Amino acid sequence: MTASHLPGATAVIGKPSLEISYDDGETWKRCDLTRTGDGWRTSLRAPKSAGFATLRVTARDDAGNAVSRTITGASGLR
Template sequence: MLPLVQLDYRIGTDAAGRAGRHDGLSVTAAHLSGAGLTGKIGAVGLELSYDDGRTWHKAARGSDGRFRLDAPGKASFVSLRASAKDDAGNSVKQTVIRAFGLR
């Protein structure tokens, strides 16, 4: 099995797929179970955009360890740009434009 690094996102959304403007977001990275040639995964990096990827801002972590949204009042969506790598040189970079809406 290939040593691919996968990302998992967790945020509470309503039935319409919208989150609060200052909610917490968890991003974790892991290898597929049974993959060979893997290493220990380091910290996940996350940038957020509130203008469909025209500008990006490094996401800050709250006291609970989750990334915190800081959406301006005029924003309608959140775009994500995440990255992670392991100490064996495997990595992932993922951009999701309009990952979820804001209420």
């Protein structure tokens, strides 16, 4: 998924934020993001007891607009 504006919008989208939960959203941990080319990268360290990861990403622009998406059970873990 890529954050973007509607045609004609002039606001600038800033650095997104990413949070991860290993307990279906009861607690969240903020992830450090690093810019790589036209995307972002992070490293995750799941606890051994985790079965799934839930992700929440938020993007904001300099006009005060924001969008947030949560993907529950985004990835199974072994």
